[in-house]
Amino acid sequence: MTLDKVVKDLDIDATVENTDIATAKATDADVYFTSQELSPDLQESTKNPVYAVKKYMDKGEVREKLEKYLSSRKEE
Template identity: 40%
Template sequence: MKILAVCGNGLGSSMVLRMTAEAVLKDLGVKASIKTADISSAKSEEADIIITSEQFSNMLTGSIDAPIVTVKNYVDRGEMKEKLEPALANL
Protein backbone atom coordinates (compact mmCIF):
# COMPACT_ATOMS: atom_id res chain seq x y z
CA MET A 1 0.00 0.00 0.00
CA LYS A 2 1.28 3.45 -0.91
CA ILE A 3 0.27 6.52 1.10
CA LEU A 4 1.16 10.09 0.20
CA ALA A 5 1.45 12.82 2.84
CA VAL A 6 0.94 16.18 1.12
CA CYS A 7 1.66 19.80 2.08
CA GLY A 8 2.56 23.00 0.27
CA ASN A 9 6.28 22.35 -0.18
CA GLY A 10 6.50 18.65 0.64
CA LEU A 11 8.85 19.24 3.56
CA GLY A 12 7.54 20.46 6.92
CA SER A 13 3.97 19.48 7.68
CA SER A 14 3.98 16.51 5.32
CA MET A 15 6.84 15.03 7.37
CA VAL A 16 4.79 15.45 10.56
CA LEU A 17 1.79 13.82 8.84
CA ARG A 18 4.03 10.98 7.71
CA MET A 19 5.43 10.33 11.20
CA THR A 20 1.97 10.38 12.80
CA ALA A 21 0.55 8.09 10.12
CA GLU A 22 3.46 5.67 10.49
CA ALA A 23 2.83 5.42 14.24
CA VAL A 24 -0.89 4.82 13.75
CA LEU A 25 -0.36 2.25 11.00
CA LYS A 26 2.14 0.41 13.18
CA ASP A 27 -0.43 0.28 16.00
CA LEU A 28 -3.02 -1.03 13.54
CA GLY A 29 -0.61 -3.63 12.14
CA VAL A 30 -0.85 -2.18 8.63
CA LYS A 31 2.22 -2.17 6.40
CA ALA A 32 2.49 0.79 4.06
CA SER A 33 5.01 2.92 2.28
CA ILE A 34 4.49 6.60 3.11
CA LYS A 35 6.05 9.29 0.94
CA THR A 36 5.88 13.05 1.29
CA ALA A 37 5.04 15.38 -1.58
CA ASP A 38 4.22 18.96 -2.39
CA ILE A 39 0.79 19.85 -3.74
CA SER A 40 1.93 20.11 -7.37
CA SER A 41 3.75 16.79 -7.60
CA ALA A 42 1.03 15.00 -5.59
CA LYS A 43 -1.33 15.38 -8.54
CA SER A 44 0.93 13.20 -10.68
CA GLU A 45 1.84 10.63 -8.01
CA GLU A 46 0.06 7.30 -7.70
CA ALA A 47 -1.14 6.48 -4.20
CA ASP A 48 -3.75 4.35 -2.47
CA ILE A 49 -4.46 7.08 0.11
CA ILE A 50 -3.60 10.78 0.35
CA ILE A 51 -3.21 12.44 3.77
CA THR A 52 -3.29 16.24 3.89
CA SER A 53 -4.87 19.34 5.43
CA GLU A 54 -8.30 20.72 4.54
CA GLN A 55 -6.71 23.53 2.52
CA PHE A 56 -4.78 21.14 0.28
CA SER A 57 -7.58 18.59 0.20
CA ASN A 58 -9.70 21.14 -1.64
CA MET A 59 -6.90 21.64 -4.18
CA LEU A 60 -6.55 17.90 -4.80
CA THR A 61 -10.23 16.97 -5.00
CA GLY A 62 -11.15 16.06 -8.55
CA SER A 63 -7.55 15.78 -9.77
CA ILE A 64 -6.70 12.40 -8.19
CA ASP A 65 -8.51 9.09 -7.78
CA ALA A 66 -7.19 8.11 -4.34
CA PRO A 67 -9.25 8.73 -1.21
CA ILE A 68 -8.19 11.91 0.58
CA VAL A 69 -7.85 11.81 4.36
CA THR A 70 -8.09 15.33 5.78
CA VAL A 71 -6.40 15.95 9.12
CA LYS A 72 -6.62 19.11 11.26
CA ASN A 73 -4.15 18.28 14.04
CA TYR A 74 -1.10 16.70 12.42
CA VAL A 75 0.25 15.19 15.64
CA ASP A 76 -3.02 13.83 17.04
CA ARG A 77 -2.78 10.05 16.68
CA GLY A 78 -6.42 9.64 17.71
CA GLU A 79 -7.63 11.89 14.90
CA MET A 80 -5.28 10.23 12.41
CA LYS A 81 -6.58 6.79 13.37
CA GLU A 82 -10.20 7.94 13.22
CA LYS A 83 -9.71 9.38 9.73
CA LEU A 84 -7.45 6.64 8.33
CA GLU A 85 -9.47 3.58 9.38
CA PRO A 86 -12.42 4.20 7.00
CA ALA A 87 -10.03 4.82 4.09
CA LEU A 88 -8.13 1.62 4.90
CA ALA A 89 -11.37 -0.37 5.17
CA ASN A 90 -12.39 0.73 1.67
CA LEU A 91 -9.22 -0.57 0.00
Protein backbone atom coordinates in the same frame (compact mmCIF):
# COMPACT_ATOMS: atom_id res chain seq x y z
CA MET B 1 5.33 11.40 11.12
CA THR B 2 2.03 10.58 12.84
CA LEU B 3 0.66 8.52 9.96
CA ASP B 4 3.76 6.30 10.08
CA LYS B 5 3.16 5.69 13.79
CA VAL B 6 -0.51 4.83 13.25
CA VAL B 7 0.32 2.44 10.40
CA LYS B 8 2.88 0.74 12.65
CA ASP B 9 0.44 0.59 15.61
CA LEU B 10 -2.18 -1.08 13.41
CA ASP B 11 0.45 -3.47 11.99
CA ILE B 12 -0.34 -2.45 8.41
CA ASP B 13 2.10 -3.16 5.59
CA ALA B 14 2.10 0.24 3.86
CA THR B 15 4.42 2.82 2.42
CA VAL B 16 3.86 6.35 3.70
CA GLU B 17 5.27 9.30 1.78
CA ASN B 18 5.33 12.94 2.81
CA THR B 19 5.26 15.20 -0.27
CA ASP B 20 4.33 18.65 -1.47
CA ILE B 21 1.00 19.14 -3.29
CA ALA B 22 2.53 19.10 -6.79
CA THR B 23 4.22 15.77 -6.14
CA ALA B 24 1.08 14.35 -4.55
CA LYS B 25 -0.93 15.27 -7.64
CA ALA B 26 1.59 13.45 -9.83
CA THR B 27 1.74 10.38 -7.59
CA ASP B 28 -0.75 7.54 -7.94
CA ALA B 29 -1.37 6.64 -4.30
CA ASP B 30 -4.11 4.38 -2.95
CA VAL B 31 -5.18 7.12 -0.53
CA TYR B 32 -4.15 10.66 0.38
CA PHE B 33 -4.11 12.34 3.79
CA THR B 34 -3.68 16.09 3.62
CA SER B 35 -4.62 19.39 5.23
CA GLN B 36 -8.10 20.84 4.96
CA GLU B 37 -6.67 23.69 2.90
CA LEU B 38 -5.12 21.41 0.28
CA SER B 39 -7.83 18.76 0.23
CA PRO B 40 -10.13 20.36 -2.40
CA ASP B 41 -7.25 20.90 -4.82
CA LEU B 42 -6.03 17.33 -4.42
CA GLN B 43 -9.55 15.90 -4.74
CA GLU B 44 -9.89 17.61 -8.12
CA SER B 45 -6.76 15.92 -9.43
CA THR B 46 -7.36 12.31 -8.34
CA LYS B 47 -10.10 9.71 -8.27
CA ASN B 48 -8.57 8.08 -5.22
CA PRO B 49 -9.77 8.89 -1.69
CA VAL B 50 -8.55 12.09 -0.04
CA TYR B 51 -8.92 12.60 3.71
CA ALA B 52 -8.49 16.03 5.25
CA VAL B 53 -6.69 16.07 8.59
CA LYS B 54 -7.13 19.06 10.92
CA LYS B 55 -4.30 18.28 13.35
CA TYR B 56 -1.40 16.31 11.91
CA MET B 57 0.04 15.55 15.33
CA ASP B 58 -3.27 14.19 16.68
CA LYS B 59 -2.69 10.45 16.51
CA GLY B 60 -6.36 9.78 17.32
CA GLU B 61 -7.62 11.87 14.42
CA VAL B 62 -5.14 10.35 11.98
CA ARG B 63 -6.05 6.86 13.16
CA GLU B 64 -9.77 7.65 12.74
CA LYS B 65 -9.21 8.80 9.13
CA LEU B 66 -7.08 5.75 8.32
CA GLU B 67 -9.63 3.37 9.85
CA LYS B 68 -12.39 5.08 7.86
CA TYR B 69 -10.40 4.44 4.69
CA LEU B 70 -9.73 0.81 5.64
CA SER B 71 -13.44 0.30 6.36
CA SER B 72 -14.35 1.66 2.94
CA ARG B 73 -11.93 -0.81 1.33
CA LYS B 74 -13.63 -3.75 3.07
CA GLU B 75 -16.99 -2.67 1.63
CA GLU B 76 -15.70 -2.86 -1.96
